[in-house]
Amino acid sequence: MCAATPSSAVAGGVAGFSRCISIEEKFDAQNIPPVERAREFCRELEAGNILLFPESPIRIPADERELLLGRKQTSSAYHKNIAYRPKEDRITGLDSSEQAEAAELRRLLKNYSERSVEFLSGLLTPYKGKWKLDYASFRPIEEKGRPARLHARNDLLHFDSFPTRPTNGARILRFFTNINPVQNRVWLTAETFATFGPRFAKKTGVIPPVGSSVTRAARLLASKLGVPGAMKPPYDESMHRCHNAMKEDAAYQESTPKQRWEFPPNSSWMVFTDCVSHAVLEGQYALEQTFLIPQSALVEPGSSPLAILEGVAGRALTI
Numbered sequence: 547m548c549a550a551t552p553s554s555a556v557a558g559g560v561a562g563f564s565r566c567i568s569i570e571e572k573f574d575a576q577n578i579p580p581v582e583r584a585r586e587f588c589r590e591l592e593a594g595n596i597l598l599f600p601e602s603p604i605r606i607p608a609d610e611r612e613l614l615l616g617r618k619q620t621s622s623a624y625h626k627n628i629a630y631r632p633k634e635d636r637i638t639g640l641d642s643s644e645q646a647e648a649a650e651l652r653r654l655l656k657n658y659s660e661r662s663v664e665f666l667s668g669l670l671t672p673y674k675g676k677w678k679l680d681y682a683s684f685r686p687i688e689e690k691g692r693p694a695r696l697h698a699r700n701d702l703l704h705f706d707s708f709p710t711r712p713t714n715g716a717r718i719l720r721f722f723t724n725i726n727p728v729q730n731r732v733w734l735t736a737e738t739f740a741t742f743g744p745r746f747a748k749k750t751g752v753i754p755p756v757g758s759s760v761t762r763a764a765r766l767l768a769s770k771l772g773v774p775g776a777m778k779p780p781y782d783e784s785m786h787r788c789h790n791a792m793k794e795d796a797a798y799q800e801s802t803p804k805q806r807w808e809f810p811p812n813s814s815w816m817v818f819t820d821c822v823s824h825a826v827l828e829g830q831y832a833l834e835q836t837f838l839i840p841q842s843a844l845v846e847p848g849s850s851p852l853a854i855l856e857g858v859a860g861r862a863l864t865i
Contacts (some may be wrong), residue, residue, distance in 0.1 A: 561741075562737050562738060562740070562741035562742075563735070563736070563737060563738065563741075563803075563805060564594050564595050564596055564735045564738060564805065564817075564822050565590075565595045565596070566595070566596045566598055566807055566815075567590055567595055567596065567597050567598065568598045568599075568600060569597060569598065569599055570600070572601075572603070573603060573665070573668060573669055574603065574665070574668070575664060575668055578668035578669065578671070579668075579669060581671060584669060584670055584671040584672060585672055585845050587669060587670060588670055588672050588673065588844070588845040588846075589845050589846055591670075591719065591816065591817065591818050592717075592818060592821075592844060592845060592846045592849055592850065593738075593740075593846070593849060594738030594739065594740065594818065594821045594822050595817075596735075596807070596815055596816070596817045596822070597815060597816050597817070598809070598813060598814075598815045599813060599814040599815065600810065600813050601812065601813070602723050602724075602812050602813055602814040603665050603814060604658065604661045604662060604665060604723055604814060604833075605661070606658070606723070606725060606833075610654050610657065611725055613650065613654060614654060614684060614686070614725060614831065614833075615725065615726075615727070615831055617647075617686045627639060627683040627684060627685040627686075627687075627834075628640060628651060628655070628683060628684045628685075628686070629681045629682070629683045630651075630652065630655035630656060630658075630659060630681060630682040630683065630684075631681055632656070632659050632679050632681075632682065633679070635652070635656065636652065637651055637652045637655060639683075651684070654684075655682050655683075655684055655833075656682075658682055658723070658833050658835065659679070659682040659835050662682070662721050662835040663679065663835070666721060666816075666837065672843060672844075672845055673719075673837070673839050673843050676839070676840060676842065676843035677719075677837040677838060677839050677840070677843065678716065678837070678838040678840070679835075679837060679838075680711075680718075680835075680836035680837060680838050681835075681836055682833070682834065682835045682836070683833070683834045683835075683836075684832075684833055684834075685829075685830075685831070685832045685833075685834065686830065686831055687830065688828075688829070688830040689701065689731075689826045689827060689828055689829050689830070690827060690828045690829075696793055696794065697789070697790050697793055699793060700825065700826040701825050701826060701827055702792070702793045702799055702825055703734065703735075703736050703792055703793075703798075703799060703802065703804075703823045703824065703825045704789050704792050704793055704823060704824070704825070705739055705785065705788060705789055705792070705819065705820055705821065705822075705823055705851070706718050706720075706789070706819035706820050707782065707785035707786040707788070707789040707820070708782075709782075709786050712778050712779055712781075712782035713781075713782060713838055714779045714781065714782065714864050714865060715779070715781050715840075715841055715850075715852040715863070715864045716838040716839055716840045716841070717818055717820055717821075717838070717839045717841075717844065717850055717851070717852075718818060718819050718820040718836060718838060719816065719817075719818050719819075719836070719837040719838075719839050720816065720817060720818075720819050720834055720835070720836050720837075721814065721815075721816040721834065721835045721836075721837070722809070722814060722815050722816070722817075722832055722833070722834045723812075723813070723814045723832065723833045723834070724809050724810065724811055724812065724813055724814075724829065724831070724832050725811075725812070725831050725832065725833060726811050726829065726830055726831040726832070727811050727812075728811060729811065729828070729829060729830060729831075730808040730809060730810055730811070730828070730829065731808070731809040731826070731828070731829030731832055732806065732807070732808050732809075732826070732827040732828040732829060733806070733807045733808075733809070733824055733825065733826055733827065734804045734805065734806055734807075734824065734825045734827060735804065735805045735807065735822055735823060735824050735825075736802045736803065736804050736805070736823045737802070737803075737823060738821050738822060738823070739820065739821040739822075739823070739851045739854060740821065740849060740854060742823060743788070743851060743854045743855065743858075744854060744857070744858050746788060746791075746792075747784070747788075747855060747858045747859075748858060750787075750788075750791055752784050752787040752788050752791065753780065753784045753855060753858065753859045753863070754780050754783045754784065754787075756861070777865060779863060779864050779865045780859075780863040780864075780865075781851075781852055781855060781856075781863035781864055784855050784863065785820065785851065785855075792823070806827075809829075818839075820851050821849075821850075821851055852864070
């Protein structure tokens with residue numbers, strides 16, 4: 547089950563905060579939910595809730611698990627995770643001294659990525675074939691006390707934003723598995739983006755101005771020439787500003803009402819991390835696969851962070 551501990555007098559089920567929905571059924575390729583049940587799963591996720599599988603549907607063979615658990619925690623602190631890029635079939639995040647392990651880690655993360663895709667293709671049929679498969683990752687470092695620069699800290703509440711690979715309005719869906727045999731993975735969550743986003747955007751002005759026609763033309767030209775980050779959509783700029791401003795606000799981090807969730811060993815859970823403000827307090831050894839879900843695939847597109855910010859801005863924020 548999903549262990550939830552209220553913090554600051556906020557428990558699951560309160561309006562504006564996430565609920566953790568435990569799914570006990572054993573879904574697989576031979577047992578997929580009916581279409582309307584799959585749509586309901588999507589609605590719950592899009593509303594900022596967490597879907598938990600107390601027993602992970604992703605089978606990880608014992609030999610693969612042992613290899614992953616056997617990785618030492620002495621990897622460089624600035625590598626918070628090892629990433630697998632499915633389109634390129636390669637991994638990143640290893641030190642030069644660890645390259646001998648690259649082929650084996652690539653195989654293990656590729657297996658996890660493929661199993662996750664197979665499972666979610668049956669569970670979330672409205673998204674199947676429409677998503678963009680993003681990175682998978684392995685997180686071998688203990689989160690509690692892990693050193694990191696401010697904007698990279700996982701233990702501070704934030705909404706996810708990818709500064710180097712803009713989504714242009716696509717939503718960030720992440721599927722996690724705790725492969726630690728004895729330790730829970732501990733999260734905090736706070737208000738969802740539907741509650742927090744409009745108030746924060748109006749207060750802080752995170753939505754960038756339209757800019758002059760000359761500026762827009764220059765950015766478009768730089769984008770066509772392949773200059774990295776030259777044409778970041780206003781939506782992604784807004785979400786990145788929000789991500790950084792939240793982490794910089796010590797008073798908010800300290801005083802905002804929170805929920806505490808503990809994800810047990812061998813459980814999996816999924817969440818739209820662009821609308822669930824989250825922080826990871828404790829845990830070591832987790833696997834994760836990210837999917838980018840376009841607006842056209844959403845069951846409730848009007849509740850997306852893009853729709854919310856465009857409502858505040860009064861204009862389109864994509865390109």
